[in-house]
Amino acid sequence: MHGPAIKTSRDDEAKAYQPTSRQLLQALEAMAGVGFCTLSLADGTVQASDGLHLLTGTLDHVGQPVTLDFIGSRTHPDDRESLVENFHLLMRDIMPSRRDMRLLREDGTVRRLEMRFERLIDDERRPVGWIICVLDRSEEESLRHMLAQARRRLRTVLDQIDVDLAWFSSLDGRFVERVKQSGNPHLPQAPLFTLESWFDTVHPDDRPIVLEGLERAEADTSVIRIEISPGHYVPVRTIRKPVLNEANQAEEWFGLTSLVQPGTGGLDPGEIAADPSLNGPLLRGARNLLGWTIPVLAQQSGISASTIMRIEESSAPMTEIARRSTAERLIGALTGAGLTFHRTLTGKLAISL
Template structure:
């Protein structure tokens, strides 16, 4: 068994230095800092890392009021003020924005703890700030990307997602709603979104095209959740999961290929099924058109919910465009309006005209079934 060399008398042991060394290493990245406030003496201390995180020169008087003043004005009510900490002993965990003296902004998580005397009086507090700017910005970019994809799906029936391999099975929720399938159904049969008569063709052709590991597109006719079918184009673009190594020898196996899949409606009237003209206008019907149709019928939200068999909250979301063309409830609402005499027409420029048909219509409350 190995033995450590003896430590000279009076010399600090390695374990005595570890916490300080660890703190110094962590704070060297400029992403964290700590503070302590003794309420009895009034003394406040900031670590070197906190000065760097706040963008202040080390040696400036440590003050919780100074730290609180650097918080974005819109976030100051979130963070406890000095009186809440000293007199009430309140301090929590918060995520706030800081504005440094040079004008740069950082997002930090603030956590602290208050220490009490045996009588229950607050006597001191300590806290730590952790810079999470990169994490929060990445999360925001991800949120915006998801919002962009959702908007494309809802407004233009354009669907974008990534597949670890082909044939495709990992579609987004908007696409699954369009074709009226659950994820488990598609994973069990990747041809399920395609109309049955075309499945033999794409069963053979898509794997053959994918084997070349080059961009390609296919043009299947997809089944729709509301009934019928519509032609779409599916573009598949491969990319390597590992770093590019062009011109370098490959000693090992090639990096695996993933695929970006872009699904768009096929443009042109010749591609649309003539027996289903509503397939072109329905995706363009927005919440404002639903409200206009309801106004022409002098219906309330409750009337439309009752006639369509859809919940009131769902009807409200449809009219607010919170649910797009892929909504499972949307076809029922459109059908109820059509039965009541509403006609949606796609006019020049892609705009939707809403009109009430001539003749008798079904008043609310008389829907059969």
Template sequence: MSGAWSWVLAGGEQIWSPGFFRLLGLVPNAAKADYDLLLSLVHPEDRHRLPSLGEVRQGHVPPETTVRVIRPNGTVRVLSLMMEARFSGEGRPVAINGSALDVTDREQLSLMRKEERRRRGALYLTEHIAAFSVGLDLRHEFPFEMAQVHGLPHEEICLNPYAMIVPEERQAFRDAALTQIERQEFFQGTAHERLANGELWHFKIITVPVRDPDGIYLGRCGLKCPVQSPIPASLALGEALDQAVTGHHLRAARALLDWSMMDLARASGMSHSTVRRLEEDSEHRGSRSRLQAVAALRRAGIRFIPMDDGTLAVAKG
């Protein structure tokens, strides 16, 4: 939602568009357009971001600012306000034009991302556990706190994560990881890493390919945690692991449950032919059908467990 407003300084006329009234939670034209009214609706902690009445009359307005508005019904919205002063040939301010855009959802998403980054950073500082992503260019997106813990530049470990591994294990781990990345397959390995305080820690590192619903490879998501720690739940890693389930995993799971293909079809809400294609690996890895089948098997008590040799084990119970 957006809106616009203007103020002709010489005559004092102020005009708000219907959209601007609605942004403020007001019925269009039911209230008089007035800059003081706008200021009164802005959150008290944000009012300093808007120019005062005197500053506006002198043409001193910021080109853009973001403020919270408390509507008459009590709801809070975040508005991005843009302002421009117009001047006469003699340099006197004659009018102010403004526009507004509701950016509440964008700001809330930004806050959620910041909180998630803070939480992940704190988790590595305290537990040395981190979820991360790997781009198509093989750049690893690690929390900044990982660089602090290991005493290495953040940019360096993002470009070369193997720099954290002790030299005697580094090359073998790197070769194994890159082989699976090139194959676009699941990888799991362990390695010893030296921390900045001199301690030697044994880590488990898992990376899993991520594909879109059309099966296009998007990169990888990963998880790093001390070997002695239980692997924490990760929604992103969980779905990526489900994508790593292949036809022989499905057949093994059915055997543990004593299910036929038709049983799996009924449990997952799919056709018999779709289950057959999944078990023949003729469906691409990112298909929603694969995720439906895996979800049905999990509900029935099947677990898919990543093993240290980089394979997925199938278990019941």
């Protein structure tokens, strides 16, 4: 059996213990990632908190007054002039307009700091100084830079893909971000990418396809008709892929949309003819996709059937086995019949109707 607990003086001390203001401030600064300092209007002295010394990497100066020269020596050279200007404004009881600066730490890193100012007043409501809250914005700046770089990279990739529209959307399709739109004059003039405006352009008979796609959470390819002028509808092909998170779950959609019009869209015939990935098997596949025989392609292009047979039997780039003009005439005949040449994500030629 256990007897009654014996009360000790340590228990009384634990119950009576109250953290000091400095300890509370240290805890607050550590949790929020900020630092504080005060500036006296009487003599211009600056007292920095432990958290501010932690931000600036000057823990060996904790408890010591901080001079303007001390701060300036650790400020980025391009920001020192504005630092001095801010100090003089504060000493005249004027709040500075510039509130950011770059700090040079002894470990060689540069930190971007944001300052927020609050006046200190005495019992007679006269200004006696400032309390300055310093926030480290370096991580936010780094994230913004990474985001901007990611967008530039995405733009570079999308510029190599022959599509009319590239977009991201929420899973329910209600929030859409358009990241690329071509200069195709056949695109609808109305703003496409809200759910309502997009749905309004869809042919009434094709709207069930759109609604079914919103409910189906999987990658798909769909062709629907949209209105580009009153009563005039053209088909568009959309390839939609899910964007997966770390748990391999879809969190948004990425889509590529292109107008499908006979003789329009896709790459320029001259660009196709000069592409080294254009070869006999691709030409044969394009001809078969249209359902043409070699004599039909010969008739439509003005190139002899024997030349077409020779090209199709070779897997070498067409640039090596045929004249540029021959390739352009063959490509012109195929695209004129509604075939589209475009590029895959890897930059290779592909064909579609």
